[in-house]
Amino acid sequence: MEQAMRDFFLFLAKNKTMTKLAKRYGLKFGASRFVAGASLDSSISAIKKLNEKGMPVTIDHLGEFVDNELEAKEMTEHCIDAIKAISKENVNSQLSLKLTSMGLDISDDLVMANMRKIMEAAEKYNVFVTIDMEDYSRCEKTLEIFKRLKREFDNISTVIQAYLYRSLDDVKNLNEYHPNLRLVKGAYKESQEVAFPEKSDVDENYKKLIETHLLNGNYTAIATHDDEIINYTKDLVKKHSIPYDQFEFQMLFGIKVERQEQLMQEGYKMRIYVPYGNDWYGYFMRRLAERPANVMFVVKGVFGK
Numbered sequence: 001m002e003q004a005m006r007d008f009f010l011f012l013a014k015n016k017t018m019t020k021l022a023k024r025y026g027l028k029f030g031a032s033r034f035v036a037g038a039s040l041d042s043s044i045s046a047i048k049k050l051n052e053k054g055m056p057v058t059i060d061h062l063g064e065f066v067d068n069e070l071e072a073k074e075m076t077e078h079c080i081d082a083i084k085a086i087s088k089e090n091v092n093s094q095l096s097l098k099l100t101s102m103g104l105d106i107s108d109d110l111v112m113a114n115m116r117k118i119m120e121a122a123e124k125y126n127v128f129v130t131i132d133m134e135d136y137s138r139c140e141k142t143l144e145i146f147k148r149l150k151r152e153f154d155n156i157s158t159v160i161q162a163y164l165y166r167s168l169d170d171v172k173n174l175n176e177y178h179p180n181l182r183l184v185k186g187a188y189k190e191s192q193e194v195a196f197p198e199k200s201d202v203d204e205n206y207k208k209l210i211e212t213h214l215l216n217g218n219y220t221a222i223a224t225h226d227d228e229i230i231n232y233t234k235d236l237v238k239k240h241s242i243p244y245d246q247f248e249f250q251m252l253f254g255i256k257v258e259r260q261e262q263l264m265q266e267g268y269k270m271r272i273y274v275p276y277g278n279d280w281y282g283y284f285m286r287r288l289a290e291r292p293a294n295v296m297f298v299v300k301g302v303f304g305k
């Protein structure tokens with residue numbers, strides 16, 4: 001039953017009509033629990049609150065699967081505005097983005113040109129950028145673009161998904177770049193041809209990725225709400241005397257807030273991923289898919305709480 005619900009919400013996440021409607025009608029159905037706000041201003045105030053508590057942030061201007069050049073250009077400008085705002089407001093924040101927003105599905109030249117503009121601004125204003133990982137069909141291209149950009153810019157990282165069979169090889173192959181990587185379980189609906197169907201296998205692979213990347217001496221962001229993975233990381237760093245400035249935990253805005261604060265108080269770096277913008281639908285559906293209990297928030301949203 002739970003798997004069927006998960007598949008249903010991941011199917012809904014890709015619905016283009018719903019995406020367009022959602023953009024028009026603003027944050028609805030309890031989406032504001034997971035999305036900081038519709039505007040850059042609202043996300044800046046959310047960042048400030050988290051910074052005041054001692055937590056650094058990465059902000060994400062929501063948007064994905066852009067299929068025309070003009071929109072990709074607008075999304076690029078949004079990212080540059082966010083970089084400037086981070087600098088002007090002097091907040092402790094990085095930037096996360098999705099390559100399909102910058103034109104990945106349109107052409108290689110377009111996505112590279114847009115990414116270079118963003119990275120030039122990020123370099124100028126000293127803001128670190130992470131390329132989120134999207135579905136499997138875009139994984140190879142995303143890694144290729146990451147490598148090209150990494151040769152030109154130092155302040156960039158990307159994401160590796162533990163549910164993919166290929167990921168351990170990717171982590172090993174990327175080692176020559178000594179990259180800062182964010183390791184996650186993976187949020188998309190993938191086939192058994194490319195991804196582990198069982199949670200236990202995903203978790204085992206996740207642990208292997210963490211161990212490999214950390215023991216290779218690379219900076220590692222462990223982006224999970226899973227206590228078992230968090231405790232595994234704590235034990236691993238203790239066992240190998242890995243310094244606390246070689247890794248960080250990351251969690252999503254609005255999820256396991258008490259645990260976020262607890263980890264920070266224990267002395268770990270705890271970064272919060274703060275999404276904002278009016279293209280919230282796909283992101284929200286993926287959060288519902290992760291935890292069917294979240295559907296109650298939708299029901300409350302629909303019936304006015």
Ligand code: FAD
Pocket residue numbers: 131132133134159161184185186187188223224225226227250251252255256272273286287288290291294
């Ligand atoms: P799970 O086993 O799914 O969850 C562990 C526990 O955490 C659950 O039992 C529950 O208590 C809690 N939990 C998890 N999700 C939710 C939720 N939505 N609502 C309430 N409680 C929840 N995925 C990508 O594919 N590409 C990316 O670029 C990417 N970037 C990410 C960045 C950050 C900072 C984080 C934290 C996640 C990112 N993800 C990304 C999503 C990730 O792949 C998982 O889908 C998501 O984190 C849920 O997996 P989990 O590791 O928390 O473990």
